[in-house]
Amino acid sequence: MPSDKPNDLLYGLEDHPSPLIAFCAAFQHVLASFVGIITPPLIIGSALGLQEHLPYLISMGLMVSGVGTVLQARGALGIGAGMLCLQGTSFAFLSAVLAAGMLVKQRGGTPEDILAMIFGVCFFGAFIQLFLSRCIGLLRKVITPLITGIVITLIGVSLIRVGITDFGGGAQSSNFGAPIHLALGTLVLGVVIALNRSTQPWLRLSAVIISLAIGKLAAWLSGVLDPKPLPALPLISIPEPFRFGFSFDWTAFLPIALIYLISTIETTGDLTANCMLSRQPIEGSSYMTRIRGGILGDGVACLLASVFNTFPNTTFAQNNGVIQLSGVASRYVGYYIGGILILLGLFPILGAIFQQIPKPVLGGATLVLFGSVAASGIRLLAHCSLDRRSLLIIATSLGVGLGIANQPTLLDQLPHLVKSLFDSAITSGGVTAIILNLILPDDKPTLASTTQHADAYLESKTRP
Template sequence: MADGSIGSPEQLRDPNFTPPIAQAIPLGIQHVLAMFVSNVTPAIIVCGAAGFGFGSDSPDFPDMIYMIQMSMFFAGVATLFQSIGIGPVGARLPIVQGTSFAFIPIMIPLVAGKGVEAIGVLMGGVLVGGIFHAFLGLFIGRIRFALPPLVTGLVVTMIGLALVKVGVQYAAGGVPAMDAPEYGSALNWSMAGIVILVTLGLKFFARGMLSLSAVLLGLLAGYVFAFAMGQVSLGNVATAAPFALPDPLHFGLEFSVAAVLGFGLMSFVSAVETVGDVSGITKGGAGREATDTEIQGATFADGIGTAISGLFGALPNTSFSQNVGLIAMTGVMSRGVVTIGALFLIACGLVPKIGAVISSVPIEVLGGGVIVMFGMVVAAGISMLSDVHWNRRNMVIFAIALSLGLGLQLEPNALQYLPETMQVLATSGILPAALIAIVLNLALPEDLSDESTEEVSGGMSGHSRGSLAKDRRA
């Protein structure tokens, strides 16, 4: 979309340049379309895990609509922190914020089957985690050494692996319906399948906006199919309010050791992810490295945006990587464009009827989109791991961290004698994997990598520098 009618190449690389309003508005809405589904999905997953009813007659249903509404509103607010800035807060770059997937494996054990009463514990964790995240901004540049691609790639891969089960359950009929006879039925899977097929078709055979909005359009196709099959109820849309302001402490605030530790540790990972996104934006959009001030401001905004979200019943925010790719593709570095997108998100967050429409999407349709999104998270982690120097040392670190992290997640009863707080943290899978990888990476001497090849089980060999990939290119 970037051409001579928008601005000169120098202007397009300038964050302070705003294209003419006729181009700026569609560019801003394009940013919203690229992140919209990913932004509201965590709220639906958390509410489902807590046992909220998905029908309009459920007493918990208004709370789910509210959390969806706040996901949009505070994504817009946090984005304004980044694009406009307040003092040292904000990178003043076109960074789009949204609800983070990374925290879902931590949140699900905290609320599983406990209803709306458990959401206050989450909000306490969001608040403290956000404050800690902002504090990391004071020295984020000095701790990046502890998170090389080996660690960050492992963590992102673990996040995806922890969530793919949710996608399959949703596609089959939703976790609450596992004992129902229609769970896993052909109708349920056909609704999810339509989403997957349309998403793949648009992603690979379309261009521009159609390709960028593939998941959103796939969900719309699945929604239309579900409506035609009589699986959509719009009764809740009629009863939803046309306008509503954020409600402070809507779910209350409770503080538990498990929530505070879990959110604090994941904030550390999220902060480094934000640093990577800031670097990606400046490289892809302006052809330069991010400054220390930009990185620090982005981390401050990330944390403060998350902390404020917790006070109003929203989930943790982070920078969205898909929007980084969008900037590289369009070549438009304007923070004014992103500001327009943020205002659009805020407007959506003030209209509960939009949240009600989103909540009317059948769980099976959402499952099709979630399968694609969470699969992409795993793929992103594997892509990050391709940058790892695969010597004997790094293979051992990865093997132990993945085995224990994924194993504890798959078999949580293995830790049934631990205190409840430790069980919640350890069985998330992500935290033990991340901690093991960080500690081993810092503790194991580099001289373990002297041998270029190590024979392992089954006759497989670990090569020193991704030689298999080199062979394929040759």
């Protein structure tokens, strides 16, 4: 039975819901996160020509997300926050991962070479997060909510280009921007918006899945989708450590290292919001223990992701909205979520089915997801003190980041290492924000209080 609490939680952090209630709550979390987990592999695989490996990559993404969620819920040996924190494939790394893959592709590398490089640099990058989990207090004095908001905005804006390219049919499409492509993308986009405005919680939670299903049906009826026989796949995906090999390159590593730094700060905000929703302290020793454990859990999940051939993980923010919606914050629900995700990941046929989603359909859905990332960054910035100093940092960082992204030849005459590091909006704009935040004098404290930081994340990320 739920505890007697003076708040709107039905089941608190240490309560034990019945198996049926726990499964239903877990299923809501899976609905809210499933598309988010499988979409990064779909985008990366499509952009880098990795289609033959996509079913396996998706399976491993689901399995590692399940294991990471269990680690977060259990919190054993200091690994994990001991809360209902769902782990999933991170969108924040997309641009840096694609850049690393393109680096190998331009050198004439095979799909296996591309994956070996991506997983190699992500493997070493995970140690950055493991290290940062031990000194999170110092880090938060350097990376403030202002910087986090700038970088999240840049990530979202950078990814919107990927979404709008798919919306038009994909970069390799012979009839990019064809009316039928735009119509399919618009249909999916409209369904996502309509379902998100529904008063039925389950419709909002499953809006992306329903819109993809409707879009795929419309694509089939219009002749855009020509269903192909599913490839011969093993019945069950067996995790194989470093299946594609292992390689490393500094020019590919450093942008990913910066994203690990930013991802750590973002995870701090997400965990703080989770503490507030779970009615746990947001200051003091127990709070810092949860934050350190949660970031350590993120790092371990990222390490497992690299070893078992999938992309970096993070604590999903949207699942805080499910906690708020359902009133179930019990960490034991995390075991059910992990079990469902691992079970889904065992069957590679699932990835093969999703691989056949037409690009305009996928673009219509991801356009909203990527726009939501940018909107979260903007909302976080709105909760910062926007004085002249802050506005100057925002303006300069966005100007540098988006300017370089829209004029990539600007750095062509600089050394190759410099161009590789700073030719993305995230790295150039993020580094600019960090440097300006350190060197520009500020009469007021540079670090917002823990509560202010949590409120900003809670406001920007937990609304259903």
